[in-house]
Amino acid sequence: MTAGMDWHLARALLEWQVELGATEAIGDAPIDRFAASPPEPAAAPRPAAGAPPGVASSVAVPATDPVAAAAAMAAAAADLPALAAALAAYPHCELRKGARNTVFADGNPAARVMLIGEGPGREEDQRGLPFVGAAGQLLDRMFTAIGLSRAGPDAEHALYITNAVPWRPPGNREPTAEELAMLRPFLVRHVELADPDLIVLLGNTACQAVLGRRGIMRLRGQWTEALGRPCLPTLHPANLLRSPENKREVWADLLELKARLRNLS
Numbered sequence: 001m002t003a004g005m006d007w008h009l010a011r012a013l014l015e016w017q018v019e020l021g022a023t024e025a026i027g028d029a030p031i032d033r034f035a036a037s038p039p040e041p042a043a044a045p046r047p048a049a050g051a052p053p054g055v056a057s058s059v060a061v062p063a064t065d066p067v068a069a070a071a072a073m074a075a076a077a078a079d080l081p082a083l084a085a086a087l088a089a090y091p092h093c094e095l096r097k098g099a100r101n102t103v104f105a106d107g108n109p110a111a112r113v114m115l116i117g118e119g120p121g122r123e124e125d126q127r128g129l130p131f132v133g134a135a136g137q138l139l140d141r142m143f144t145a146i147g148l149s150r151a152g153p154d155a156e157h158a159l160y161i162t163n164a165v166p167w168r169p170p171g172n173r174e175p176t177a178e179e180l181a182m183l184r185p186f187l188v189r190h191v192e193l194a195d196p197d198l199i200v201l202l203g204n205t206a207c208q209a210v211l212g213r214r215g216i217m218r219l220r221g222q223w224t225e226a227l228g229r230p231c232l233p234t235l236h237p238a239n240l241l242r243s244p245e246n247k248r249e250v251w252a253d254l255l256e257l258k259a260r261l262r263n264l265s
């Protein structure tokens with residue numbers, strides 16, 4: 001223990017970190033951040049594009065636009081394995097620094113139905129697969145009830161599952177609008193390559209990422225067109241774990257999905 005720090009102070013500091021969301025030790029060995037080298041002195045501001053030489057601007061000119069970089073990397077991916085590799089190599093999202101795994105997808109990419117959730121939680125981050133915690137188990141039971149599962153043997157009975165962001169946000173906070181925007185090109189390409197007949201949007205974050213809108217209680221159960229195909233917003237299974245009384249609405253949405261699949265086939 002650091003000299004001058006008693007047990008009670010150390011415990012209070014630890015609890016404070018847990019409250020902020022630092023619930024796990026990521027590395028095997030502690031890092032003494034006080035021993036780290038001091039930050040580099042700030043670089044002189046760069047001239048804005050088009051500004052006369054020697055004239056610095058207050059407008060920051062980013063070396064790379066993260067959204068444009070994501071769009072270029074996603075467009076270059078010719079298939080799903082290439083897209084997964086591109087996402088894992090994408091350097092501009094801070095979320096990846098705190099994550100153990102890039103959680104890309106699970107299920108059958110040939111499925112007629114693609115589910116989009118929010119982002120990995122602790123168990124998903126550890127296992128590298130979407131929806132494997134408590135919410136995922138409920139999700140599996142919900143969809144099995146209408147004959148769809150990630151292990152479904154063919155496109156008719158299968159599910160394909162991904163998230164709006166592939167890295168666990170610290171403390172399970174919601175992804176920010178900026179994070180959703182920079183990762184959206186990967187999500188759009190993911191849908192393009194998997195080419196499902198229908199998409200189910202699980203909760204507000206998925207609706208924000210795909211439709212640019214929130215308000216899941218109003219949006220749920222209403223078909224809307226996005227990414228070139230019908231999308232059905234419904235409640236996130238984590239919502240149902242907190243508020244089981246909402247299961248009735250989700251059941252109605254699942255029956256609606258089943259009917260639409262029948263009509264489309």
Ligand code: URA
Nearest residue numbers: 117118119120130131
């Ligand atoms: N919640 C999500 O939105 N996605 C997961 O993968 C797990 C929980």
